[in-house]
Amino acid sequence: xxxxxxxxxxxxxxxxxxxxxxxxxxxxxxxxxxxxxxxxxxxxxxxxxxxxxxxxxxxxxxxxxxxxxxxxxxxxxxxxxxxxxxxxxxxxxxxxxxxxxxxxxxxxxxxxxxxxxxxxxxxxxxxxxxxxxxxxxxxxxxxxxxxxxxxxxxxxxxxxxxxxxxxxxxxxxxxxxxxxxxxxxxxxxxxxxxxxxxxxxxxxxxxxxxxxxxxxxxxxxxxxxxxxxxxxxxxxxxxxxxxxxxxxxxxxxxxxxxxxxxxxxxxxxxxxxxxxxxxxxxxxxxxxxxxxxxxxxxxxxxxxxxxxxxxxxxxxxxxxxxxxxxxxxxxxxxxxxxxxxxxxxxxxxxxxxxxxxxxxxxxxxxxxxxxxxxxxxxxxxxxxxxxxxxxxxxxxxxxxxxxxxxxxxxxxxxxxxxxxxxxxxxxxxxxxxxxxxxxxxxx
Amino acid sequence: xxxxxxxxxxxxxxxxxxxxxxxxxxxxxxxxxxxxxxxxxxxxxxxxxxxxxxxxxxxxxxxxxxxxx
Numbered sequence: 231x232x233x234x235x236x237x238x239x240x241x242x243x244x245x246x247x248x249x250x251x252x253x254x255x256x257x258x259x260x261x262x263x264x265x266x267x268x269x270x271x272x273x274x275x276x277x278x279x280x281x282x283x284x285x286x287x288x289x290x291x292x293x294x295x296x297x298x299x300x301x302x303x304x305x306x307x308x309x310x311x312x313x314x315x316x317x318x319x320x321x322x323x324x325x326x327x328x329x330x331x332x333x334x335x336x337x338x339x340x341x342x343x344x345x346x347x348x349x350x351x352x353x354x355x356x357x358x359x360x361x362x363x364x365x366x367x368x369x370x371x372x373x374x375x376x377x378x379x380x381x382x383x384x385x386x387x388x389x390x391x392x393x394x395x396x397x398x399x400x401x402x403x404x405x406x407x408x409x410x411x412x413x414x415x416x417x418x419x420x421x422x423x424x425x426x427x428x429x430x431x432x433x434x435x436x437x438x439x440x441x442x443x444x445x446x447x448x449x450x451x452x453x454x455x456x457x458x459x460x461x462x463x464x465x466x467x468x469x470x471x472x473x474x475x476x477x478x479x480x481x482x483x484x485x486x487x488x489x490x491x492x493x494x495x496x497x498x499x500x501x502x503x504x505x506x507x508x509x510x511x512x513x514x515x516x517x518x519x520x521x522x523x524x525x526x527x528x529x530x531x532x533x534x535x536x537x538x539x540x541x542x543x544x545x546x547x548x549x550x551x552x553x554x555x556x557x558x559x560x561x562x563x564x565x566x567x568x569x570x571x572x573x574x575x576x577x578x579x580x581x582x583x584x585x586x587x588x589x590x591x592x593x594x595x596x597x598x599x600x601x602x603x604x605x606x607x608x609x610x611x612x613x614x615x616x617x618x619x620x621x622x623x624x625x626x627x628x629x630x631x632x633x634x635x636x637x638x639x640x641x642x643x644x645x646x647x648x649x650x651x652x653x654x655x656x657x658x659x660x661x662x663x664x665x666x667x668x669x670x671x672x673x
Numbered sequence: 674x675x676x677x678x679x680x681x682x683x684x685x686x687x688x689x690x691x692x693x694x695x696x697x698x699x700x701x702x703x704x705x706x707x708x709x710x711x712x713x714x715x716x717x718x719x720x721x722x723x724x725x726x727x728x729x730x731x732x733x734x735x736x737x738x739x740x741x742x
Contacts, residue, residue: 240691244698251702255709262716269724575684576695584699592706603717 243572246562254596257440264442265603268500271403293380294462299327299398300381304370306334308389309343311507316347318392320354324399330378331358331389332370340389367455368471368478375462375470385459386479391417391506393457401459401502411464411486411494414441414450415457415502418606422508426515428618429625430508435600441498448545449552450496451487452526455479457504460486464494475532477525484529488536490543503606512632520636523560527640527647530556563633593623 301319305312312331319329333341344358359378361370371386383405385398397415404413416438419431444450458479464486472481486494509515530537530553536544537553573585597619601612640647 236691240694240698244701247698247702248705251705252709255706255713258713259709259716262713262720265720266723571684576692580692580695582696582699585702588699588703588706595710599713599717603720 239568239572242565243569246565246569249562251592254592257436257443258596258599260443260446261439261603264446264500265605267446272501294382295380296382297326297402298381299324299383299385299402299459300379300462301327301329301385301387301398302332302371302374302379303329303387303389304332304334304367304374305336305340305344305389306364306367307336307338308340309336309338311390312340312343313347315387315389315392316344316351316354316356318394319387320351321395322393322398323395324402327355327398328380329354329356330374331356332374333358333360334367334370335361335364366473366478368473368475368481371478372470372473375465379462382462383459384462384465385457386455387504388456388506391456391504394503397457397502397504398459401457401499404497404499405459405461407495409493409495410497411461411489412453412483412496413459413502414445414453414483414496414498415459415504416498416500416606417454417456418503418505419508420505425625425628426510426512427508428615429628430515431615432597432618432622432625433629435604436597438498438500439600442500444552445496445498447547447551448491448495449547450498451484451491451548451552452480453483453496456506457502458483459502464489472532475525475528476521477529480522480525481529481532484533484536487544487548488533490541491545491548492543500605516632516635519632520639523633523636524640524643524647526556527560531647560637563630563637566630566634590623593626594619597622 303312303315316329319327331344333344341358341360344356348354348356348358357378359374361373365373375384383402385401387393393415401413401415404410417434418438419427419434421427422431441450455478460482465482468482468485468489470482471478472485475481483496487496509518536549537557539549541549573589577583577586598616601607601615601619604612607615
């Protein structure tokens with residue numbers, strides 16, 4: 231049947247509206263179910279999964295030392311923030327860990343700073359290795375993984391991030407299930423009272439809340455670089471990080487998923503809490519989101535055989551829902567200006583504000599529920615964020631705009647994407663602020 | 674005025690004026706929203722009851738477990 235342009239736009243808009251409203255509802259419903267599961271899990275879990283028969287081994291360690299966690303940090307010009315990160319690790323309640331820093335040819339004295347830290351804090355099992363030249367984050371981490379890591383588990387951490395004292399212990403509790411290959415942390419944005427800071431904080435809260443659904447349905451395939459924990463044996467099996475993509479963390483998690491996500495599960499752990507700095511400027515945000523988007527596309531194209539696959543080693547939720555939806559949502563983003571044109575025009579000619587008021591109420595209520603059911607906020611923080619939630623509907627347009635710029639830039643480089651040209655290599659850290667943080671559980 | 678006319682004309686050509694269809698869509702979205710929000714409310718009540726009342730009470734009766742965050 232022939233559809234006019236006007237009809238096509240209407241049906242497209244109707245499809246997207248229903249899809250988004252349904253998704254928002256499902257995120258909230260499954261997040262509640264996840265929370266119930268998590269509380270139950272916390273009641274029954276063992277504090278540390280490894281070495282149930284006796285005390286943990288002491289140095290010198292050998293490879294795959296049971297129960298030992300190797301925390302690896304790749305740093306490039308991180309003098310402003312790296313001691314804050316090391317301080318948080320020193321306060322960790324999990325005692326059996328080694329911390330290894332890869333200084334990726336920093337020019338600002340990061341190496342000297344870490345060496346000083348080693349001398350000043352001999353209680354922290356910390357080592358630092360310097361790369362001769364800037365080889366990129368993934369390659370620097372690979373160097374550590376291949377040559378210096380001794381742990382049964384590996385946690386990756388960014389130099390600008392901090393962890394809660396219970397983060398490592400909580401992460402390990404998930405590995406009691408032998409099918410768990412990786413655990414994604416609950417990453418929060420540090421306090422920043424600017425519009426950009428609030429926007430990033432809200433976006434992270436919503437994004438990580440949606441991970442609860444993906445984790446329950448076993449269709450998570452994106453694990454970020456902050457406080458993510460893996461089994462070392464799995465990392466060895468997949469050959470560590472890929473260095474030919476711009477987002478090595480997404481690349482690693484989807485590579486592990488490609489082994490079969492029924493036996494190599496990625497889970498989200500809401501009680502594995504870490505904090506990281508948001509970017510400080512609009513330009514940096516655009517650059518960051520473009521890089522994330524480009525990297526996601528690179529990896530989805532690279533592992534495209536999983537999409538719509540009926541192979542029994544993958545969950546149907548991953549192959550038939552999560553991965554196709556990841557692509558559809560990008561396409562929808564491209565059509566966002568058209569959708570908003572439609573809404574504004576119909577609202578204007580009908581003098582009917584129902585849809586706009588409904589959309590505002592839905593987003594605001596969604597944000598308020600997310601804030602009030604968040605496990606890691608204090609009452610004052612909840613109240614303050616609730617005030618911001620009233621304008622969240624409007625500030626999310628900024629993120630839509632940023633994402634739209636990102637996808638347009640990706641399309642302009644679509645040839646390089648499809649032909650999978652090598653884009654790894656050198657890296658530079660975004661401008662760091664070096665905020666002081668009193669407590670990881672805060673608004 | 675001239676630009677407004679062009680915008681109005683372009684929008685009319687692109688989106689049409691099928692107001693009945695638009696109203697049907699709004700009604701359907703409202704219905705879907707009401708159903709979903711009802712389930713959200715139910716699961717939220719269940720979450721609060723189970724996490725904050727039942728499990729905490731269980732924890733209080735057996736102090737050996739790890740405390741909830």
